[in-house]
Amino acid sequence: xxxxxxxxxxxxxxxxxxxxxxxxxxxxxxxxxxxxxxxxxxxxxxxxxxxxxxxxxxxxxxxxxxxxxxxxxxxxxxxxxxxxxxxxxxxxxxxxxxxxxxxxxxxxxxxxxxxxxxxxxxxxxxxxxxxxxxxxxxxxxxxxxxxxxxxxxxxxxxxxxxxxxxxxxxxxxxxxxxxxxxxxxxxxxxxxxxxxxxxxxxxxxxxxxxxxxxxxxxxxxxxxxxxxxxxxxxxxxxxxxxxxxxxxxxxxxxxxxxxxxxxxxxxxxxxxxxxxxxxxxxxxxxxxxxxxxxxxxxxxxxxxxxxxxxxxxxxxxxxxxxxxxxxxxxxxxxxxxxxxxxxxxxxxxxxxxxxxxxxxxxxxxxxxxxxxxxxxxxxxxxxxxxxxxxxxxxxxxxxxxxxxxxxxxxxxxxxxxxxxxxxxxxxxxxxxxxxxxxxxxxxxxxxxxxxxxxxxxxxxxxxxxxxxxxxxxxxxxxx
Numbered sequence: 001x002x003x004x005x006x007x008x009x010x011x012x013x014x015x016x017x018x019x020x021x022x023x024x025x026x027x028x029x030x031x032x033x034x035x036x037x038x039x040x041x042x043x044x045x046x047x048x049x050x051x052x053x054x055x056x057x058x059x060x061x062x063x064x065x066x067x068x069x070x071x072x073x074x075x076x077x078x079x080x081x082x083x084x085x086x087x088x089x090x091x092x093x094x095x096x097x098x099x100x101x102x103x104x105x106x107x108x109x110x111x112x113x114x115x116x117x118x119x120x121x122x123x124x125x126x127x128x129x130x131x132x133x134x135x136x137x138x139x140x141x142x143x144x145x146x147x148x149x150x151x152x153x154x155x156x157x158x159x160x161x162x163x164x165x166x167x168x169x170x171x172x173x174x175x176x177x178x179x180x181x182x183x184x185x186x187x188x189x190x191x192x193x194x195x196x197x198x199x200x201x202x203x204x205x206x207x208x209x210x211x212x213x214x215x216x217x218x219x220x221x222x223x224x225x226x227x228x229x230x231x232x233x234x235x236x237x238x239x240x241x242x243x244x245x246x247x248x249x250x251x252x253x254x255x256x257x258x259x260x261x262x263x264x265x266x267x268x269x270x271x272x273x274x275x276x277x278x279x280x281x282x283x284x285x286x287x288x289x290x291x292x293x294x295x296x297x298x299x300x301x302x303x304x305x306x307x308x309x310x311x312x313x314x315x316x317x318x319x320x321x322x323x324x325x326x327x328x329x330x331x332x333x334x335x336x337x338x339x340x341x342x343x344x345x346x347x348x349x350x351x352x353x354x355x356x357x358x359x360x361x362x363x364x365x366x367x368x369x370x371x372x373x374x375x376x377x378x379x380x381x382x383x384x385x386x387x388x389x390x391x392x393x394x395x396x397x398x399x400x401x402x403x404x405x406x407x408x409x410x411x412x413x414x415x416x417x418x419x420x421x422x423x424x425x426x427x428x429x430x431x432x433x434x435x436x437x438x439x440x441x442x443x444x445x446x447x448x449x450x451x452x453x454x455x456x457x458x459x460x461x462x463x464x465x466x467x468x469x470x471x472x473x474x475x476x477x478x479x
Contacts, residue, residue, distance in 0.1 A: 015212060017138060018282040020121055021131040021274070025301025034109050035118055043163070046170035054399055054428050056174035064172060068429045074360065077397055077429055079367050086356040090349065097345035099227040101335045102319065103234035107220065108296035113213050116164070116206035117280065120157055127153045131277060157207040158199065165198030211281045214294060221291045230323040231336040235295050237286045237317050238325060242269035248286075251310060258312060268312050275299035275317060285317055295319075366402065366426075367395040368455050370467040377472040386445040386473045392418075392434040394455060396426040403458040406434060409466065410451035415440055423458065438471065445473040 050059035050072060061070040069076040076083060098105055107114060128134045128149050137146055169191050170178055181187040182195075205213050214221055228234070242248055244262070248269035255261050258268065269286070276284045278298045283290050285299050303317040320333040337343070373389040381387060396402050403425045408416045418436040426432040440448055448471050456464040 015209075016282070018211060018280065019131045019134040019138070020280050020298075021277040021302075022125055023274075023278045023298055023301045023305065025298075025304060027297030027301050031109055031118065031296060031298075035115050038110070038115050039119070043167050046167060046175040052399065056177075058174055060171060061174070062172045066429050075397065075399055075428075077395070079395060079397070080363075083356065083359065086352055086359070090352050090356065093345055093349045093352065096227055097342065097349055099224060100229065100232060100339070100342045100345060101337060102295070103228065103232055104221070104224055104293065104295040107214065107294040111294075113205060113218070114280075114294065114296070116160075116202060117210050119160065120206045120210075121280065123156050123160070124153050127156070154207070157203055161199045161202035161206070162195065164202045165195035168198055169194050211292070214281065215292050221294075224291065229339065229341070231321050231339060233319045233321055233333060233335055234289060235285060235293060235297060235300060235317065236289065236320045236322070236325055237275075238315070238320070238330075239286070239288075240325075242267040242286065242316050244268075256310065268307070268316055270306060270310065272306050274302040274306055278302045289322075363397070364465070365396070365398040365460075365463060366404070366455075366457065366465075367397060368465060368467065369393045370453055370469055372470060372472075378474075380474070381439070384442045385439050386442065386471075387437055387439045388471055389435065389437045390453070390469060392436055392453070392455070393431055394424065394426060394434070395431040396428055399428055401425055401427055404432075405456045405458055406436065407454045407456065408438070408451055409454055411438065411440065411444070411448060411471075416453075440471070440473075442473075445471065446475045448473075 045060050046058065048059035049057050050070075051057055052070065055061060055063060055066070055070055058070070059072055063070060067078055095106060124134065128137055137149060140146060166179065166182070169182075173191075178187065178191070182191055209217075244267035245265035247267065248271045249255055249261070249266050250272070251270040255264070255266065261268065275286070276282070276299075278301070279285070280296065280298070281292045281294060283292050285293065297319070300317050300319070304314040307314050307316060318333060320330070321336070324330045324333060337346070369392075371391045371393075373391055377388070379387045379389075392406060394404050403423055405423050406416070406418050406421070407413065415438050416436060417439060418434055421432075421434040421436075424432045424434060436453075438451070450468055450470055452466040453469050454464055454466045
């Protein structure tokens with residue numbers, strides 16, 4: 001049996017199309033700058049050449065068969081998973097830090113959904129015209145004009161979505177060859193599947209669902225209130241100034257100057273509705289702070305434009321904090337970072353970023369691990385000598401083949417028997433395993449508890465690394 005609410009709304013609420021009006025201003029310019037920069041990085045980076053000896057000449061290449069990420073001069077292997085953990089931690093803390101200071105600025109300017117939706121709206125505007133023309137086109141019956149304009153819009157959306165998917169897979173192979181193979185039917189099945197999925201999902205998210213992704217799919221808008229504080233800067237409407245004692249009213253005759261409006265107890269808001277028309281989420285900021293607001297600032301540009309046209313002061317809609325707006329005489333808006341939570345985020349961000357930079361800067365060209373084979377701990381040979389066995393694993397993290405030499409310190413050099421692998425050559429990104437044994441005479445074994453096993457890249461003595469290794473014997477076990 002359906003409830004009363006379900007009977008009124010049904011199981012799903014029908015989407016009301018939003019046709020944002022274009023606007024000029026500093027926030028619009030900033031959004032456009034971020035969009036152009038982000039698109040330039042995303043779409044051009046796979047085509048940036050970078051000289052390599054053991055891989056295609058591509059600046060950024062995620063080499064899955066080789067189990068490595070090539071990022072300019074940096075090679076990242078699965079053994080560097082701690083870097084990924086640090087990056088995820090830094091990204092999360094940065095998001096919390098920014099939200100605590102300026103609200104959902106990430107959503108308004110840097111989120112993938114915002115960037116692609118903004119571009120798709122630009123395509124729609126170029127083909128279908130400004131907001132009134134798009135609204136008229138939406139309401140008119142299907143005819144030749146509507147079919148051409150709407151169809152052309154969706155075709156361009158699909159092309160943009162398709163190239164988004166193509167660019168994504170270009171990061172995983174040599175881009176020029178991949179594109180050639182893709183269009184000649186010689187690419188791997190995974191390439192076609194990935195491009196198809198990304199084309200459909202990008203088209204649906206940025207072209208069809210748009211603000212519904214932010215409202216119903218993305219969880220960030222729902223839990224942002226947990227990170228907001230009274231000092232957090234967000235897009236606000238100054239209700240005290242805009243409404244005054246008797247609310248807002250249009251700028252008709254007798255209400256065109258501030259003096260005339262204030263004399264009748266009316267606020268500075270001329271009720272033009274432009275702040276609603278430019279909003280990509282379709283909200284009215286004058287209703288107060290809302291979880292649908294992505295803090296893009298376009299309503300600020302729109303309101304400032306109207307204020308300028310009437311000669312009123314700007315800032316009726318602005319980035320401000322609830323604390324400042326509630327003050328008897330609001331001060332100039334500013335980001336208040338001297339708060340325990342914000343300072344904590346900042347300190348964590350600096351420390352983790354510094355550690356990540358240090359870890360990358362001090363990375364070695366190889367990893368090593370030495371494990372003692374403990375079944376059995378030791379073997380007493382027929383002549384009384386004591387033998388221990390060890391497993392040495394060396395992983396080459398350099399960009400070329402490297403030969404490594406294994407030696408010891410603290411015991412006679414002849415005590416080490418690495419079999420046929422006193423020197424071992426390992427390919428980039430691969431590991432080599434050496435089964436070595438150490439054999440000591442009884443009198444020496446009695447006084448030897450530990451020694452050092454040294455791994456040295458041939459031709460690079462400065463990169464030699466040692467591991468302190470335990471040596472077991474009857475005397476050690478007895479002790």
